[in-house]
Amino acid sequence: MSELSEKVLLNTKRFLGPASQAFLERQAKNHMKGLAFNDLRQEHLSELFKWIHSSSRLIIGDKSDALLKSLEVVFQVKKSD
Amino acid sequence: MNKILNSLQTKLTISFIVLILVVSLMTYFFTFKYTKKGLKEITQTELVALSSVIASELSGIQAEEMASLNPGEESTDKFKILATNLKTLEKSHPDIKYVYTMKKTGEGIFMMVDPEYGNPDDPGDGIGVKYDDYNDEMLQGFERPSVDQEFATDKWGTTLSGYAPIKDTKGNIVGIVGVDMSSDLVIAKQNFIGKTIYIIILVSILLAASFIFLFSKTIIRDIRKLNNIANDISMGNMSVTMDVERKDEIGDLAESFGRMAASLKIMMMEDDSLDK
Numbered sequence: 428m429s430e431l432s433e434k435v436l437l438n439t440k441r442f443l444g445p446a447s448q449a450f451l452e453r454q455a456k457n458h459m460k461g462l463a464f465n466d467l468r469q470e471h472l473s474e475l476f477k478w479i480h481s482s483s484r485l486i487i488g489d490k491s492d493a494l495l496k497s498l499e500v501v502f503q504v505k506k507s508d
Numbered sequence: 509m510n511k512i513l514n515s516l517q518t519k520l521t522i523s524f525i526v527l528i529l530v531v532s533l534m535t536y537f538f539t540f541k542y543t544k545k546g547l548k549e550i551t552q553t554e555l556v557a558l559s560s561v562i563a564s565e566l567s568g569i570q571a572e573e574m575a576s577l578n579p580g581e582e583s584t585d586k587f588k589i590l591a592t593n594l595k596t597l598e599k600s601h602p603d604i605k606y607v608y609t610m611k612k613t614g615e616g617i618f619m620m621v622d623p624e625y626g627n628p629d630d631p632g633d634g635i636g637v638k639y640d641d642y643n644d645e646m647l648q649g650f651e652r653p654s655v656d657q658e659f660a661t662d663k664w665g666t667t668l669s670g671y672a673p674i675k676d677t678k679g680n681i682v683g684i685v686g687v688d689m690s691s692d693l694v695i696a697k698q699n700f701i702g703k704t705i706y707i708i709i710l711v712s713i714l715l716a717a718s719f720i721f722l723f724s725k726t727i728i729r730d731i732r733k734l735n736n737i738a739n740d741i742s743m744g745n746m747s748v749t750m751d752v753e754r755k756d757e758i759g760d761l762a763e764s765f766g767r768m769a770a771s772l773k774i775m776m777m778e779d780d781s782l783d784k
Binding site: 440441442443444445446447449450483485486487488489490 | 749750766767768769770771772773774775777
């Protein structure tokens with residue numbers, strides 16, 4: 428797994444627990460044209476975070492906002508429009 | 509009823525109340541014991557000082573005149589003047605109950621001047637009436653200032669007394685002056701302190717119990733929430749959300765629990781439902 432993917436996984440685990448990897452792999456594959464989560468690059472982050480935010484809302488409710496904010500702060504990604 | 513008795517909140521509240529009660533009662537008894545002792549010591553010191561001062565007032569000509577009085581001379585001007593002087597000294601301090609003089613012979617201890625003599629409400633003894641209720645402290649008073657170690661009871665009531673020798677113009681000890689302080693006064697002071705400590709402890713227990721009750725209530729409320737969420741998930745209801753926000757250990761537990769629940773949801777929910 429790339430360093431960037433591992434970093435995203437580590438931050439997501441704080442909110443979604445041990446199933447985060449499966450969750451992230453699914454987001455990348457289904458919403459980013461079959462992208463493998465392990466091949467994640469800096470330019471994918473903004474789009475991925477948008478999908479993490481909306482999908483995690485179904486699981487953790489309003490805490491998905493905190494998850495997005497945490498990711499945006501760590502990776503210094505501007506909020507997507 | 510059993511549920512209430514077995515609840516963590518009841519156990520926590522009762523445990524803390526018992527703890528506070530034990531600490532408070534121990535504090536109460538120790539504080540009260542030493543305060544009582546201290547108060548008695550202060551009174552004893554005061555009595556020694558008072559009897560010494562009064563003895564020095566009486567020493568000299570007055571002491572000689574007292575020593576020269578014979579039984580049956582209670583109606584003489586000399587006795588009346590001496591009795592009035594003692595009465596004046598008695599009234600000089602609000603806590604003094606009696607001031608009197610006594611002398612010692614080989615046959616025992618005898619009254620010299622008791623200003624209450626002739627008082628129909630509180631009759632004192634006449635000149636030369638033998639006093640049998642003396643104690644070691646009174647005997648010491650014929651040599652140096654002394655004070656009762658414990659309250660003493662005689663026909664005039666229960667008192668704490670101080671004694672000091674009175675001397676004639678040549679410096680010879682001719683008797684003692686006794687200064688009595690009523691036990692009621694000392695006991696009233698002790699009781700006042702006891703009651704004050706009691707009230708302070710009672711108010712503290714009530715305040716602490718209320719605080720503990722409210723504090724435990726918030727803890728139990730959040731534990732119940734966690735319990736309900738766990739129950740829902742265990743019954744297959746995955747739509748629950750973690751709404752326990754605390755910055756303490758319960759908050760940490762809720763956070764861990766939330767992660768576990770989220771992972772369970774991810775694993776249990778269909779891919780499609782997540783991807784919608």
